[in-house]
Amino acid sequence: xxxxxxxxxxxxxxxxxxxxxxxxxxxxxxxxxxxxxxxxxxxxxxxxxxxxxxxxxxxxxxxxxxxxxxxxxxxxxxxxxxxxxxxxxxxxxxxxxxxxxxxxxxxxxxxxxxxxxxxxxxxxxxxxxxxxxxxxxxxxxxxxxxxxxxxxxxxxxxxxxxxxxxxxxxxxxxxxxxxxxxxxxxxxxxxxxxxxxxxxxxxxxxxxxxxxxxxxxxxxxxxxxxxxxxxxxxxxxxxxxxxxxxxxxxxxxxxxxxxxxxxxxxxxxxxxxxxxxxxxxxxxxxxxxxxxxxxxxxxxxxxxxxxxxxxxxxxxxxxxxxxxxxxxxxxxxxxxxxxxxxxxxxxxxxxxxxxxxxxxxxxxxxxxxxxxxxxxxxxxxxxxxxxxxxxxxxxxxxxxxxxxxxxxxxxxxxxxxxxxxxxxxxxxxxxxxxxxxxxxxxxxxxxxxx
Amino acid sequence: xxxxxxxxxxxxxxxxxxxxxxxxxxxxxxxxxxxxxxxxxxxxxxxxxxxxxxxxxxxxxxxxxxxxxxxxxxxxxxxxxxxxxxxxxxxxxxxxxxxxxxxxxxxxxxxxxxxxxxxxxxxxxxxxxxxxxxxxxxxxxxxxxxxxxxxxxxxxxxxxxxxxxxxxxxxxxxxxxxxxxxxxxxxxxxxxxxxxxxxxxxxxxxxxxxxxxxxxxxxxxxxxxxxxxxxxxxxxxxxxxxxxxxxxxxxxxxxxxxxxxxxxxxxxxxxxxx
Numbered sequence: 132x133x134x135x136x137x138x139x140x141x142x143x144x145x146x147x148x149x150x151x152x153x154x155x156x157x158x159x160x161x162x163x164x165x166x167x168x169x170x171x172x173x174x175x176x177x178x179x180x181x182x183x184x185x186x187x188x189x190x191x192x193x194x195x196x197x198x199x200x201x202x203x204x205x206x207x208x209x210x211x212x213x214x215x216x217x218x219x220x221x222x223x224x225x226x227x228x229x230x231x232x233x234x235x236x237x238x239x240x241x242x243x244x245x246x247x248x249x250x251x252x253x254x255x256x257x258x259x260x261x262x263x264x265x266x267x268x269x270x271x272x273x274x275x276x277x278x279x280x281x282x283x284x285x286x287x288x289x290x291x292x293x294x295x296x297x298x299x300x301x302x303x304x305x306x307x308x309x310x311x312x313x314x315x316x317x318x319x320x321x322x323x324x325x326x327x328x329x330x331x332x333x334x335x336x337x338x339x340x341x342x343x344x345x346x347x348x349x350x351x352x353x354x355x356x357x358x359x360x361x362x363x364x365x366x367x368x369x370x371x372x373x374x375x376x377x378x379x380x381x382x383x384x385x386x387x388x389x390x391x392x393x394x395x396x397x398x399x400x401x402x403x404x405x406x407x408x409x410x411x412x413x414x415x416x417x418x419x420x421x422x423x424x425x426x427x428x429x430x431x432x433x434x435x436x437x438x439x440x441x442x443x444x445x446x447x448x449x450x451x452x453x454x455x456x457x458x459x460x461x462x463x464x465x466x467x468x469x470x471x472x473x474x475x476x477x478x479x480x481x482x483x484x485x486x487x488x489x490x491x492x493x494x495x496x497x498x499x500x501x502x503x504x505x506x507x508x509x510x511x512x513x514x515x516x517x518x519x520x521x522x523x524x525x526x527x528x529x530x531x532x533x534x535x536x537x538x539x540x541x542x543x544x545x546x547x548x549x550x551x552x553x554x555x556x557x558x559x560x561x562x563x564x565x566x567x568x569x570x571x572x573x574x575x576x577x578x579x580x581x
Numbered sequence: 582x583x584x585x586x587x588x589x590x591x592x593x594x595x596x597x598x599x600x601x602x603x604x605x606x607x608x609x610x611x612x613x614x615x616x617x618x619x620x621x622x623x624x625x626x627x628x629x630x631x632x633x634x635x636x637x638x639x640x641x642x643x644x645x646x647x648x649x650x651x652x653x654x655x656x657x658x659x660x661x662x663x664x665x666x667x668x669x670x671x672x673x674x675x676x677x678x679x680x681x682x683x684x685x686x687x688x689x690x691x692x693x694x695x696x697x698x699x700x701x702x703x704x705x706x707x708x709x710x711x712x713x714x715x716x717x718x719x720x721x722x723x724x725x726x727x728x729x730x731x732x733x734x735x736x737x738x739x740x741x742x743x744x745x746x747x748x749x750x751x752x753x754x755x756x757x758x759x760x761x762x763x764x765x766x767x768x769x770x771x772x773x774x775x776x777x778x779x780x781x782x783x784x785x786x787x788x789x790x791x792x793x794x795x796x797x798x799x800x801x802x803x804x805x806x807x808x809x810x811x812x813x814x815x816x817x818x819x820x821x822x823x824x825x826x827x828x829x830x831x832x833x834x835x836x837x838x839x840x841x842x843x844x845x846x847x848x849x850x851x852x853x854x855x
Contacts, residue, residue, distance in 0.1 A: 151816045158809040165802050169795045169842075201793045305791075314788065351705045372705035373786050384788040510788040518790065522777040526770050533766035562759070 148219040157213040164209065168200040214302065221295045228292070231537075231558075232285045237276040238543040242554035244565060246572040249550045250579055256551055259578045260542050263571060269540065278543035287559075290532025297525035304517025313381075314510040320391045321503050324359060329509070330379040332360040337367075339388060339505040352385050354505040380511050387506025392437045392453045395419060396500040398460055402426040403493045405485060414497060426492050427466050434461035435499075439477065448475065460496050536560040540571065551575070585639055586698070588632035589653065593687040595625030596680050603676035607750055615673050622680055626660040633657060642703055645716045648843060649698045652690040655839075656683050658724035666728070666760070674751050678731050711782035719775035723835060725768030726807075730832030732761035733825040740821065758821070761828050762814060769807055776800050799838035806831040 147153055171192060172179070180189035180198060196203035250256040260279055261271050269281035317334075319325045324335040337355040344350045351371050358366040358378055368376045376383040401414045402425050417423045422431045436450040439459040451457075458478045464470050469489045476496035477483050485493045538557035545552065553572055557564035602618035632653050636644040645651040663679045703712075736757035751757065779797070784790035791797060810827040813819040 151812045152819070155809045155812050155816070155819070158805045158812070162802050162805050162809075165798050165805075168793065169798050173793060308790075349705065351708070373709040373711075375785065375788070382788065384786070386788065508788045512784065512790070515784055515790060519777070519781065522773065525773055529766075529770040529773065533770070 145219075148216050149223045150216075151220065154213065154216050154220065157209045157216060160209040161206070161213070164200060164205045167197060167205075171197050171200070173201065174199060210302075214299070217295050217298065221292055225292065228288050232282065232288050234272055235274065235280060235539075235541075237274055238278040238552065239539075239541045239554045239556060242541070242556055244555040244557075244568050246553045246568075247545075247550055248572075248576055248579065250544075253544060253548050256544075256575075256579065257542075260551075260575060263574045263578070264540065267567070267571060276543070278541060280539065280541055282537065282539040284535045284537045287531050287535035288537050290528050290530075290535070293528030293531055294525055295528075297521045297528055300521030300524060301518050304514035304521060306514065307517060308512050308514030311513045312511065314508065316386065316506065316508050318387070318389070318504045318506050320394055321505065323504075327509070330358075330381050332358050332365070332379070334383075334507070335359055335364075336505050339503045341388075352388055352505075354385055354507070356383070356507075381509050382511065384508045384510070385505065386508035388503055389453075389506070390437070390455060390501040391504050392450060393435060394502050395432065395435050395460065396502045398432055398496050398500070399498045400425055400430065401495050401497050402428075403482070403485070403495050405488065405491060405493050411492065419502075425494060427490065428470065428492075428494055429465040430494060431463045432460055433463045433473070435459070439475070455501075458499065460499060462494065462496070464494065466490070536564070538564050538567070540568070551579075584635040585632050588628055588635055589687070589691070592625055592628040592632055592653075592656075593684065593691070595621055595628055596684045596687060599625055600677060600680035600684050603673065603680055606673060607677055610750075618673060618676055619667065622660070622676065623664065625680070625683070626657065626664060629653065629657045629660055643713045643716070645720065646703055646707060646712070647697060648840070649690060649693050651716065651720065651839075652686060655720050655723055655727075656686050658720060659683060659686075659727050662724055662728055662764075670752065670756075670760075672752055675731065675735075678735065682727065682731060706786050709782065709786065711778060711785070715775060715778040715782055718771050718778060722768045722771035722775050723839060725764045725771065726803075726832050726835050729761045729764035729768065729828050732757050732764060733828035733832075736761060737822065737825050737829075758825070761825065765807055765810060765828060765831070769804075769811070772800070772804055772807070776804060796838065796842045799834065799842050803831060803834040803838050806834050 175198065177189070177193060177198075180192050183189070184192065192198055196205070200206060257279060264271055264279075264281045267283070269283045270285075271279060271281045274280050313329070315329065317325060317327065319334060319336045321336050321339040324333050326333045335357040337357055339352075339354045341352055342350040353369055353371045355369045356367070356376060357364045366378060370376045370383060370385050372385050375385070397416050397418045399414050400417050400423075402411045403409070404411050411426065415423055415425050417430060417432055419432050422429050424430075434448075435458070436448060437458050438451040438454055438456040440449050440451040441447075442449055448459075448461075460476045460478070462474050462476060464472060464474055467490055471487045474484055474487050474494075476494075478496065478499060481495050481497060482493075485495075488494070536557060536559040538555065541552075541554040541556075543552050544550070553568075553575070555564065555568040599618055599622040602614060602621050606614040606618050633644045636650060636653065640646075640650075645654045659679070660683060663675065666675065667673060735751055736754055739751055739754045739757060752760075776797075779800070780790040783792070783797075806827060810824055810831055813824040813827050
């Protein structure tokens, strides 16, 4: 009794997992999950969903992981079931497939596609048939009952198996990538060197620059990179958006750029007469962290913030944001008595700090040249090659099952050996086969008539 | 810019004229009208090619970097496939549907804002030979699916209403079903190669082959629907109507992948809007 129930369940599960309908159902479930994943934006901060959908809906979105749907059970469960379905269904059909291309015992007497015509000599007719079938690239055998058998396109019967196998290879690659893949991002100022622990070396950005189209829009972002190991440059390469650099199993991509938020290249500084209220002499260019003399002062740029903010409680200057909203340069100044040792100069408000100077002249920063940083994404993807390999196999499988087809031709004789009987069978592309069959029969008749 | 815009209008004119002529042929069944229809359609196709050629010379890159250019490219492939089918199947009965479809495509494309029709410099990510490979394969797939869609709709109409309207002049239902299947058999490998070359390119430019960006996701959705179609076709009881419905769903998904994603959903691929 109990055994019967178990048997029934086992049978039910077996039938379920070998069924194509389950496969179609699971494919459509994944379709629905994926559609949901494009309708609800993925991976946003929780606040985003509350603002957009209201607290009740947003609560469910978070609880049901719809904000991270592609890595959630919504995706993993149907995909896993589909894999089981795919493997089981393919394996359970394989014996049938193999049997379907095996040699038959005898002539196929009740095929719908057939022909019959008179011959002169049996042996000559067999020889002619073989020649013609060979010219159509058929493989020819003699059956137990002495009749001829020929077939073509055996591999096409296994196209679906190959496609299914390729899907497993691609998914295996994706799994490898998900487990062992690695991705990180680093921003390095032009001219700076940063340690990248993942490759056990440092990267120096020799230069970052952009190319422009004639109309001024950006054509390309480029970074010249040097890899430094033990204080020696071991590799130099210029990368751009479509040309990454490979080093030590890691691939480096040009992924972003921007103005540095803690450094500038240089500043243009002028000397200002506080009484006459005009500029004295020529402006000078002051490099970052290098002393220069202007009038009675020696100055050096020691600090920079893109968006000046003075934290009164803690008593220090920071930047409100990374944007150049209120850029300010800090100068170290040496000069006559009562010169302030340090001073913040505001690019948007030139002359704002004139009061700080007590002497006749004051220093004003009139412009700055920013330093650009380059944003490098680096990643390694151990599964990628599996995915490319699987994809190639998949396309081969498609070609096998869509553009080739399996067909069989049987040839035998009437009992009195006066006439030739031809029969044909194909499972797919019946219209194409009917034409081919007709051509072959016509060729046979023609030879016989000669 | 002038020449491609001019050829665009000429092409549109020819396709509309072909649609009217094919409709007249379906009604009156006169040999000379049929001949005329094919001629008009063929001239439309030539002018379509001329539009692409003019555009390529004007913008100095393969003519499918934005929605406007790609629609012209897509139409040319659909027209070419149709001409091959007309020649092979010796039937002009799809002609009216095809030329209406192409006229509509051109009409919708013409509705795009002018800034999308003018010259655009390629942004850095697009300057790669992968652009040609990826987009070209994708569009051969799209075109094949468009044909399969028309065949599937006609198949449903034919099996539903038999010989009502002008349906009696259409090929038999099994022929339509077979045409739909064969178009998908062409579309599927091209869609696959299109998705994979896109992944290879993304892996080379952005550092990851798949990021569930809406365009990527919808290409996968389309692929899955056609995979379901292929399995429905070998399942007893699903072969006919259900398979045809999946073929139609696949095309709608493709149309959303092509047009909808650029306008409705944000992501890496929204070049059309830029």
